[in-house]
Amino acid sequence: MNPQSSGSFGRPGNNESLVLRLTYGDISFLLTADIEAESEGLLASRGTGIQSTVLKVAHHGSKTSSIAGFINEVGPAAALISVGEGNPYGHPNEEVLGRLQAHTGGENLYRTDLDGDVEFVTDGAELWVTTER
Numbered sequence: 620m621n622p623q624s625s626g627s628f629g630r631p632g633n634n635e636s637l638v639l640r641l642t643y644g645d646i647s648f649l650l651t652a653d654i655e656a657e658s659e660g661l662l663a664s665r666g667t668g669i670q671s672t673v674l675k676v677a678h679h680g681s682k683t684s685s686i687a688g689f690i691n692e693v694g695p696a697a698a699l700i701s702v703g704e705g706n707p708y709g710h711p712n713e714e715v716l717g718r719l720q721a722h723t724g725g726e727n728l729y730r731t732d733l734d735g736d737v738e739f740v741t742d743g744a745e746l747w748v749t750t751e752r
Contacts, residue, residue, distance in 0.1 A: 633652075633653040633654060633655050633678060633683075634654055634655055634657050634658040636651070636652030636654050636658075636677075637652055638650065638652060638654060638662065640668070640669065640671060643741055643743045644741070644742070645672075645743060645744055646672045646673075646741040646743055646745075646746050647670070647671040647672050647673070648671055648672065648673045648674075648675065648739070649669055649671035649673070649674050649675065649693055649695070650675045651674070651675055651676065651677035651678075651684075652677065652678075653677060653678045653679075654677045654678065654684065655677070655678060655681075655683040655684050656683055656684060656686045656689075659677065659684060659685070659686050659688075659689035660686065660688065660689065662689065662692070663686075663688045663691075663692040664688075669689075669692055669693050670692065670693060670694050671693050671694075671695055672695065672696050672697065672746060673695055673696070673697045673698070673699065673739055673746070674690070674693050674695035674697075674698045675698075675699050675701065676698050676699060676700045676701075676711070676719065678710075679700065679701060679702045679703075679708070679711060680700040680702055680710050680711020680712055680715045680716065680719075680730075681708070681710055681711070681712060681715070682712035682714065682715060684715070685712075685715040685719065687718055690718055690719065690722050691722070694722075695722065695723055696723065696727060696746070697723055697727040697728070697729065697739075697746070697748065698719050698722075698723050698727065698728050698729070699729045699730075699731075699737055699739075700728070700730045700732075701731050702730060702732045703732060704732040704733075705732075711730065716728070729748065729750065734750040734751065734752050735750060735751025735752040736750070736751040737749075737750050737751070738750075
């Protein structure tokens with residue numbers, strides 16, 4: 620799913636990214652690629668069934684993504700930020716981290732720069748998370 624109209628696919632950009640929701644039993648994952656606030660707002664306002672157990676945080680936790688309304692609509696129990704250690708962009712953004720921690724709790728917020736590889740495993744009823752570090 621991508622909330623942008625079909626006419627917008629002519630111009631490249633983060634908001635053209637593919638958003639994918641995977642469901643297995645009672646567990647779901649929302650993979651948001653690099654969408655920014657504009658697309659998040661559209662997804663949240665359209666009632667497109669974005670509620671998910673795990674949120675792969677958009678755009679590496681950039682300040683241009685992870686708006687409060689979107690996080691609230693997704694309602695994740697856990698979130699993952701895929702981000703390089705010491706990246707030159709300053710990702711993830713501190714305000715984004717605060718919003719995610721307020722929603723998921725710090726123990727359910729995973730970051731590849733701190734945790735290394737993160738693996739989510741489910742049988743459709745339960746979710747297990749293992750980290751490299």
